[in-house]
Amino acid sequence: MKMxxxxxxxxxxGSCVELKGSSTRIFVDIGQPLDNRKVNLPDDIENCDGILISHPHADHYGLIGMIPDEVLLYCSSLTEKLIQASGIFSNKPALTNKFIHFTKWEKFQIGEFTITPYLMDHSSADSFAFLIQDNESALFYSGDLRATGRKSVLFKNILKTSFPEIDVLILEGSTMGFEPKEFPDEASVEMKMIEIMKNESGPCFLLCSSQNLDRLVSAFKAAIQSDRIFVVDIYTAWILQIFSSISENIPIIQWEKVKVLSKGFTAGNHYEVIKKHPEYFTSFSREIYKAENMITMNEIENNPNRYLIKTNYTEKLIKKLNINHSSLIYSMWSGYLTKEHNPKGYLQYEALKNEPSINFVYAHTSGHAYVKDLKKLAKALNPKMLVPIHTEHSEEYPKHFDNVHFLLDGQELNF
Ligand SMILES: [Zn+2]
Ligand SMILES: [Zn+2]
Incomplete structure (x- = not known):
């Protein structure tokens, strides 16, 4: 195999890896770089035998809009649904690519490659690692993973799995070079949320990604334990609806303790999207207006300490609501709070932090594995070569792993 x-x-x-066998050529991930710089597709990608998408984060799938329709895209069914939803709510044209769905842990074939998708714990739902084999060699692509989320059992199971001899492990190292922060795992984030909500006499607001399934579930559980109702915007309500296709334990607006802000300015852009795509949203466009599923600003003002509110319009909502005090739980990467990483958006957070009527609290844990867990994975897979990916500090790898082999972007490796 060549990679x-x-x-x-x-x-x-921006992850993108090409694999070549004697007669088959595939790509693994086709991501948009996080700095959004313009990049070209790899040469001759239009004639490949397929592209695997590890999970529905744009830094792994973001360039699929540039891929010709005849190229087959392999991902899980949930991944396709989340990618389509992101596109629709961003007012992008619907994707016309051909998707082929794989099932977790079930082997499938692309030409001479046999591929086994392993479901991993990550901040996105349905994040997969891939074991890719041909007649001569075996490669393991870690995708994005962690060991400390709500699905940490998946990580433990991987360590117990018996694998063939692995020639190459392509291992993500997002946390390489960074010290673990205040919150070691998802459970500690949930505990912090409970503490904040119990001590707040006004409403609590949550800033997090609507596609971070673990975080939404943590927030819902924390709300219940703090005797609050979980209030979401239309977009988040729809994403929860999609998530509910994989588990009946996902909080959706039909649940008594979940409500949607579907009227007034907080519905704004989202409702325009729903009106534009009736065939896509079907009965959901009626569900969000059923009295038992929705909530109004008045109801929040009347009982402010009964709600945890997750909306894309938090800043505006805080200003419009007639309330004296609130807590704002910031539950995303701390980099977005800095000028260095978020030159356009950080001032908006500064304003919220400096507002005396808002108790601004950080409660977040990484979606990526710490070095100690990456070491466990490398030990379990015992590869002949370990190649860094998805890292800003590949120079750290040899301190922690054996057989590290560095590649530059574009450099070919034969094994
Ligand atoms: Zn990533
Ligand atoms: Zn990811």
Whole structure:
């Protein structure tokens, strides 16, 4: 087998790896770089035998809009649904690519490659690692993973799995070079949320990604334990609806303790999207207006300490609501709070932090594995070569792993 990392050998995001056998050529991930710089597709990608998408984060799938329709895209069914939903709510044209769905842990074939998708614990739902084999060699692509989320059992199971001899492990290292922060795992984030909500006499607001399934579930559980109702915007309500296709334990607006802000300005852009795509949303466009599923600003003002509110319009909502005090739980990467990483958006957070009537609290844990867990994974897979990807600090790898082999973007490796 031959491999080329087209992007990702020395950066987090934009991952794209090409694999060539004697008669088959595939790509693994086709991500948009996190800095959103313009990049070209790898040469001759239009004639490949397929592209695997590890999970529905744009730094792994973001360039699929540029891929010709005849190229087959392999991902899980949930991944396709989340990618389509992101596109629709961003007012992008619907994707016309051909998706082929694989099932977790079930082997499938692309030409001479046999591929086994392993479901991993990550901040996105349905994040997969891939074991890719041909007649001669075996490669393991870690995708994005962690060991400390709500699905940490998946990580433990991987450590117990018996694998064939692995020639190459392509291992993500997002946390390489960073010290673990205040919150070691998802459970500690949930505990912090409960503490904040119990001590707040006004409403609590949550800033997090609507596609971070673990975080939404943590927030819902924390709300219940604090005797609050979980209030979401239309977009988040729809994403929860999609998530509910994989588990009946996902909080959706039909649940008594979940409500949607579907009227007034907080419905704004989202409702325009729903009106534009009736065939896509079907009965959901009626569900969000059923009295038992929705909530109004008045109801929040009347009982402010009964709600945890997750909306894309938090800043505006805080200003419009007639309330004296609130807590704002910031539950995303701390980099977005800095000028260095978020030159356009950080001032909006500064304003919220400096507002005396808002108790601004950080409660977040990484979606990526710490070095100690990556070491466990490397030990379990015992590869002949370990190639860094999805990292800003590949130079750290030899301190922690044996057989590290560095590649530059575009450099070919034969094994
Ligand atoms: Zn990533
Ligand atoms: Zn990811």
């Amino acid at each position: 080329i990392i087209h992007r990702g050998s020395h950066e987090i995001g």
